[in-house]
Structures are given as structure tokens and as C-alpha cells.
Amino acid sequence: MSSGLPGPAPTERPTPEGRRNKQGIRIDPEVEAEPATRRAVISVLVEHEPGVLSKVSGLFSRRQFNIESLTVGPTENDSRARITVVTEESDPGIDQIEKQLRKQIPVISVKELPENAINRELALVKVEAENPDQVAAVAEMYDANTVDACPETVTVEITGSRQKIAAAVETFERFGVHEVTRTGTAALARGSESTTDDTTPQSTNQ
């Protein structure tokens, strides 16, 4: 038989006053609130080598980070690629995303871009062509180009912010939208500011 150990029972022990929230932050238990989430655009410069994208995207699924979009493509330097990740997380979550990304060996730089950064997305929208003139008018309103047309459908290309694309798609819906494809956000820092984090050379890379 297991007799257990001697000592005061749990109910006889002093207990501390304090408490932490789920993020491990000490809080006033009376005013506990979950940290709010926000949208962050993170630019990740990586070695252009096989497997990098799966390492980065695998990290997001494994650690249950939300991704709104993830784009990847070549850069000014042939040996490097840039990944732009848009995520919706709490501040501690965004901090973790950046640190975990930096731990990936092929990752060269991780930087959250400021709100004024240039964010662009491209969408192709295949619209019902019953009223081609009206479609063209809406397209013009959103600076969209008609890239393909046939008697049944017109396909337009829209470039812009996420909101602009969402608004355009919504407007086209009144004609009937057959198909939409969107690239996700690509972003660069504004002005002379660098999109690459060169202030902390991988000192945090583990």
C-alpha cells in the first residue's frame, strides 16, 4: 500500500496573494484581462535555399501562431529571399514569433514593419461579364486592369492594400464573382528606412 508522505495537508498551508495570467504575467486578479491582439507585418530575410519556406511555415503551424498571409520571393540579392508574414497576435505572441523566427538558422533578419510601411497585395478577380461596361467602371474606380475577357467573364487585376482589395472584391460581387486569387501582402519599409533589421545583427540568433 502507498502510505504517502508526512506533512501539513494542502489546506493547512499558507497561500500567496498574487496571481499570473495565461501569459505568465503577474496581474491583479481583480482586473485580469487577456492581452488584445493586433495585426503585425513581419519581414523575414532568409537564405535562398531549399526547405526554408517549409521551416518558416512549419514554425507557424507548430507553435499555433496565426498567419493571415505569407508571401515569399527573390530579392535584390540572388542568394536571399524575403518572406513577408502578416499575423494577428497579442504583443507577447508577436515577440515570440520574431524570436522563434530568428532561431531558424537560414533566417538572416526579422523585422516588424511600422504601420506606415508600404504594403501591397495583388488580386485577380474573375467577374461575370453580363454588364461589361459597369465592370469596367468599377475596375477603373479601383485602378484595376482588365487582364482577360471573354463573353462570359472579365478578369481584373487589382493591386493595393488589403482593405482596398477587400472593398473591390465586395463591389464586384454585385455582378457575380466567379473566382478570386490573392497573393498576400508584400511589404517594404517607407523612405530610406531598411526593411532588414541591421541594428541587431543576429545577436539573438540561437
Add this chain to the structure above:
Amino acid sequence: MSERASTAPTDGATGEATPAEDEEPPRPRTGATSVVEALENAGVEYCFGVQGGAIMPVYDALYDSQAVRHVTMAHEQGAAHAADAYGIVSGEPGVCMATSGPGATNLVTGIADASMDSDPVVALTGQVPTEFVGNDAFQETDTTGVTAPITKTNYFASGADTVGDDVSEAFGLAAAGRPGPTLVDLPKDVTQDETDHEPGPPTTPDTYQVTERADPSAVREAADTIEAANKPLLLVGGGVIKGDASEEVRQFANTYDVPVTTTMPAVGAFPEDHELALEMAGMHGTGYANMAITHTDCLVAVGCRFDDRLTGGIETFAPDAEVVHVDIDPAEISKNVKADYPLVGDAATVVTQLDEAMRATPETKKWRATCQQWKSEYPMDYATPDDEPLKPQFVVEAFDEATEDDAIVTTGVGQHQMWAVQYWQYTEPRTWVSSHGLGTMGYGLPAAIGAKVAAPDTQVVSFEGDGSFLMTMQELSVAVRENLDITVVVLNNEHIGMVRQWQDAFYDRRRMASEYHWCPDFATLAEGFGAKGITVAEYDEVADAITEALEYDGPAVLDCYIDPEENVYPMVPSGGDNGQFALEEGHL
């Protein structure tokens, strides 16, 4: 260890070759040659593995190496665990090798284990020739895909000219900063193709830099906080062992009168017989450690990752404490517990920085007295009634007494693991070798093999559960073949006991699939393997059996029939409040 090229005797001390009278024409230099050279450059003396088609070129090149010896394991999981334990005990990356497909997938558990515990391991896997990759060729597995989330990084070797450097980088990265496993996948054409390239020594890529020293202003603030604390507590994590910071931590605790608790991987980092030692905290930690961690006002955590087995429910973890967190991996800072004072850097360096920054000793007399009082209130006592079966705690203590202070303990996973940590007094780093983060049953015996190979002059005792032993006992064949003088102690309760304990406490004693009803006779099995087998069931047999097992020159298995109803306490149920640890089932 397998002997080949036996015409070329090695110099026993250095393993360096004396000139061989080899009449054969020189063999072509291949990618495999360069893989083996990379191992030699890294100072590898031993590797653990299992042969197979896709890795044959590497083994063939190993045939000519005088420096690297290979231990042929029974199963690749055993190879990975042996390499892991070798890494823990020696501080140098352990090496395991396997063929493609099933060889590589058999390594996976061991690699995941090393990843969770930040142990330095380099895995080399064979792969089908490049031209077949992607075709579902015989024994093809996407090894880099499978192991990406459980390695620090991995490589798919792309050519004979670069494969040696891939291996050198895998070594550099496995050991650098926060250690961990790396893997190089070696397509057969890459290792077979000829190359002139000679790989360099272990290296890390330019983009990989480790912060050694913490930001001095953060150190200043942390020191101020520690000075002002009334109830400071050092929480020592596995990083203190990996970073060889035990001495610095010991000095810091002594100088500033700060009590010390450890995580499970850090057992041995601080001597458990020290008056400031509270031993291990967490799920099965001591009552006094869990009281201290619950009531501290300043938790100085060094090299730990605040795993849930340590913290219990995060809401009630050290809820009054300001947290100073020293870690070499910035991603651990504020991952689970918010660090009020984040100190990114090497454990030994940062503890020294803290020491230099301290201007006063905190007033801890009252706090230390409280901790002492908890020690007497919550002793790790157990009774040994004559009319009941053998208590496992007794066996562990008897072994501790019978062995040297620096003896190495390895374990499987379950109740026996917890008794081995609770009732053995650890006083030196790298003497406790267990599976912490992954909790891998079957770790103990292959780990004992790796530990013994790393430290041939040190006693190695492996505590096993009957269930854990059944998972990897085939490695006994390796211990016998290599004549490794290790002692396996089966704390045999004929149950997968830890599960049975949880069922009793949380599932109304519905013992589904946790009772074996029958176990093989482990002593007879041991004899069949060519090892010594001994069975004990009575208290008065224990001492002689231990002597016999320890004196036997070679692997011995001591099968101890223990009380099948014995439970592990204290216990903080999963997600529970550390301060509310249970001392008996009624508390759960």
C-alpha cells in the same frame, strides 16, 4: 567497439594511427571520406549506429578511420539515446548514424528527446540517391522534412564537395549557444562521388551569433532587485549544466545566502547535500522546493525554460515573485513566464556579472529558516514495513550508498524515474541522465551505454521500470558485446506504474491497459543475453544483490520485485498549484 583495419594498431591514448603496412592502392576520396574527416576534425571518438544500404558508403569510409570508433546498436532509437547520453556526460556532441527510411525514422524519438532537452547530438542519415529522391524509392523518407521541427537545423547534402562542410557546420551548431540536435541527410550518390575537398573544423554560419554577456544595465537592475529581496530563490535549470556554470551558481548561492532549487534536467548542478539545497521543484519535486518556489519574492532562474512539469498551472506559479531570467536563448525569455529582468547570455558569464554587480547581501536569515522549517515539515520519508513488499525508495537509497559519489544514473520514464531522482543524492553535474522534456520510456539502457562509453571509469546505474525496460532491452546485447560494466536495476512493479497511479487518482481506479499481469523473467532474459541476472524480492537480499551486481565485470541486471501499489509523492497534478502539492492520494 568494432575493430577494423586491425593491421593498423592505434595508440591507446590518442587513438591516432601508427603507419599501417597497407599494400592496397589508395582508395578514392569520396563525399563519405569527407564526412568522416569532418567527424575526425570535430574530435569525435565514438559514434553509435546501425548499418544499412543508403549509409553504407559512410560506414565504408569509417572502416579506414583510426580515430572514430563505432558502437553497433540493436536499434536506431538506441543509437540516438546513446548519442544523447554521450553528449550529456561528455559535453561534446554525441553522434548517431542510420540508414534511410526506417533507420532514419527509428532515430526520430531520440532526436526529439535531444531537442526537448537541448542535448548536443549530430545525426547522420543515409538517403536514397539524389536522382531517386521524390520518387518514393525503396527506403525513402523525407528525413529533413520529418526532423525539421525536432532539430536545431538540418541539412540535405547537395554534393560531394560540400557534404563535409555540412557535417562540420552540423557539429558547430549542435554545440554552440543553446545546444541541440542537428541532422545531415546524405544521399548515396553524394557520399559515393569523388571529391578533393577537405572539410574544415566545426563551424557556425556567419549569421549565427551567440550573446555571451548580458546587457550591463539589465544586470544592474536585476542585482538591485536581488539585494532588496526578502525571499530570493535560485532556480537552476539544465542550462547551468550545459554551460558549465555549476561552480558559479554554487558560489553565488553561498556568497549571498540564497536557497537553491533545480529543475529535473539540472539535477546534480547544485549539491543536494548543501544546506541551501531544496532539491528539485515541480510535479514530483520536494515539498520544500515547491513551498519555496510558491512563496519566493524574487526568483532568479538560470538556464531553464519554465516547462509545465516545473510550473504547474502558470497562474499560480511563483505568483509573488519578480523574475530574473538568465538564458542563452532569447526565445525562452518571457515565453511561458514573464521575465521582469531578462538577462540573455551564457549562464556562467551572466552569473559572474550578477555577482560583480551585487553590492549587498540580501537579508535572507528568516527566509532560510522558513525553508529549513519546510524541510522538516515535508521530509521525503517512507516506511519499510516487513510485511509489505520491497519499497523502491529503499532500493534506490541502497544503491546510492553502495556506489561512488560520481556514479552516473540513467533512467526510463515513470515512477521509477521519480524515485531515482528523489531518493538518490546528486552532488555533481552530468551524473543524472534522463529523459525530461519528452519523457521517453526506454531511454535508460541505451543512455547507460552512451554514458559508459563517454565515462568508462565511472560507475553507471540505470534505473528501469519493467515497462521502460521492455521498450529497449535489446540494447543489452550491445552492452554485453562491448563488455560495458553497467548495472541495470529494474524497479519491477509489473505495471506501467505511473499510468496506474494516475488511473487510481483520476480515473476511479479503472486500470485500463496499465497492469501487465505477467512480466518476463528479466534475470533469465539477462542471462540469455550473456549478462548477469539477479532477482530480489526481500529486504535482506538487497545488500548482497547490489554488491554482486556492482562487482560483476560486465552488464548486470538486478530485477527488484517492488511494492506494485507504491505511489510517487509529492505530486502536483498536471496544471495544478505547486504550493498545493499532494502528499497522498486523498489530497488529489
